[in-house]
Amino acid sequence: MMTSFAPSALAGYLIVSGLLLTIGIIGFLVRRNLIVMFLCTELMFQGAAIAFVAVGRYLLDYSGQVMVIFILTVAAAEAALALALVVLLHRQKDTLDSDAYGELQE
Amino acid sequence: MDMFLPYIACLTLALTIYAALRPSPPTVQVGMIAVGVAATGWLLGIVIGSLTSFGELTHGIFFIIFALCAIAAAIRMVTHERPIYCALHFVLVVIATAGLLLMLEAEFMAFALIIVYAGAILITYMFVLMLANQAENPEEPYRKTNYDRVPREPAAAVTVGFLLLCLISGTVIGGTPDTHNEANTYSQWFVLEKLPAQFETNVQKLAPSFAWPPIIENEKMIQSGMDGAFIVSQDGEVLLLDASVFPTNTQMVGWSLVNDFPVTIELAGVILLMAMFGAAVLARRAIELTERDKRIAILGEDTEETGGDA
Numbered sequence: 001m002m003t004s005f006a007p008s009a010l011a012g013y014l015i016v017s018g019l020l021l022t023i024g025i026i027g028f029l030v031r032r033n034l035i036v037m038f039l040c041t042e043l044m045f046q047g048a049a050i051a052f053v054a055v056g057r058y059l060l061d062y063s064g065q066v067m068v069i070f071i072l073t074v075a076a077a078e079a080a081l082a083l084a085l086v087v088l089l090h091r092q093k094d095t096l097d098s099d100a101y102g103e104l105q106e
Numbered sequence: 107m108d109m110f111l112p113y114i115a116c117l118t119l120a121l122t123i124y125a126a127l128r129p130s131p132p133t134v135q136v137g138m139i140a141v142g143v144a145a146t147g148w149l150l151g152i153v154i155g156s157l158t159s160f161g162e163l164t165h166g167i168f169f170i171i172f173a174l175c176a177i178a179a180a181i182r183m184v185t186h187e188r189p190i191y192c193a194l195h196f197v198l199v200v201i202a203t204a205g206l207l208l209m210l211e212a213e214f215m216a217f218a219l220i221i222v223y224a225g226a227i228l229i230t231y232m233f234v235l236m237l238a239n240q241a242e243n244p245e246e247p248y249r250k251t252n253y254d255r256v257p258r259e260p261a262a263a264v265t266v267g268f269l270l271l272c273l274i275s276g277t278v279i280g281g282t283p284d285t286h287n288e289a290n291t292y293s294q295w296f297v298l299e300k301l302p303a304q305f306e307t308n309v310q311k312l313a314p315s316f317a318w319p320p321i322i323e324n325e326k327m328i329q330s331g332m333d334g335a336f337i338v339s340q341d342g343e344v345l346l347l348d349a350s351v352f353p354t355n356t357q358m359v360g361w362s363l364v365n366d367f368p369v370t371i372e373l374a375g376v377i378l379l380m381a382m383f384g385a386a387v388l389a390r391r392a393i394e395l396t397e398r399d400k401r402i403a404i405l406g407e408d409t410e411e412t413g414g415d416a
Binding site: 099 | 253358385
């Protein structure tokens with residue numbers, strides 16, 4: 001049974017989730033290691049999860065927590081596929097540097 | 107001046123992240139992260155106003171601790187030069203996030219996050235990282251690779267991040283409407299109308315003498331009054347409902363999952379299955395098998411040398 005929740009407390013949780021999302025985006029743009037780039041997308045998922053649960057808690061609704069289950073699903077599927085791709089690329093060039101795969105754009 | 111304070115805090119944080127991204131000794135890195143944590147605390151202080159707005163002071167203190175842990179670990183993860191340490195700092199972010207979810211009374215999701223993220227997904231990342239690092243330089247295992255030390259376009263990335271952060275904090279400070287009212291709290295009780303067996307069991311536990319079923323008024327078993335929600339039995343006994351009658355967090359998440367999102371959960375299963383197939387197909391190595399290899403694989407023995415078939 002959920003009780004009432006102050007709007008300023010919700011604002012605190014939303015700021016934390018926004019910070020995690022922003023740091024994840026900065027990391028994705030800045031890092032050149034393929035695996036760390038995908039780790040940064042997982043950081044963005046964490047921010048989204050906090051926002052979903054906080055707003056669900058504020059509106060006294062459990063749908064926000066259900067959304068976290070789907071975030072976990074997407075994160076797991078992304079990890080499996082992205083890491084398989086990284087293993088495949090690593091076999092080609094023996095490096096994880098994302099700049100080394102620039103020729104794939106043509 | 108007050109309206110610019112959050113943006114100044116955002117700017118401080120962005121400059122700190124920029125400074126932490128540049129290659130520097132570990133002591134400078136730790137100092138930068140301390141400044142970043144201070145800026146985050148300042149921003150949170152501006153937004154929340156006072157820790158007592160969480161209802162209880164302990165709730166506010168735990169929120170600040172978990173929030174600062176999550177942000178510090180996230181900055182360290184983005185700036186660390188060794189990928190393995192990045193993954194380990196991400197585990198710290200996951201654990202701090204689980205703490206925040208516990209503060210939000212989402213116990214099931216908090217522990218599911220630790221089990222699935224820190225337990226399963228991060229192990230996959232660690233496997234691939236160690237596989238790649240091992241292959242890269244077997245002679246010098248402690249050498250840092252160049253592409254991990256030198257960031258790509260940190261100024262542009264931090265500018266984008268700063269603008270996004272300003273937008274988010276501006277929106278959040280602009281005000282969340284106070285949607286909370288008494289009717290909203292009562293409406294939670296009506297989920298019990300759809301779970302009659304659960305409702306009966308819990309009521310019997312609370313008040314064994316209560317004569318089930320309660321009378322139905324206006325097509326509802328649960329009535330709401332000044333003191334809270336209550337039910338009335340056939341012989342006029344009034345039972346005030348308390349939180350022990352209500353389903354637990356896990357039960358409510360499960361109910362919401364199958365009641366509100368029945369198709370989405372099926373789709374999630376299909377997505378996971380296809381991801382498994384996709385990973386297996388992508389990562390396999392194509393091996394050329396000769397006729398003789400195939401025969402050995404199928405029959406379990408090499409029949410050619412004995413001259414059995416042709």
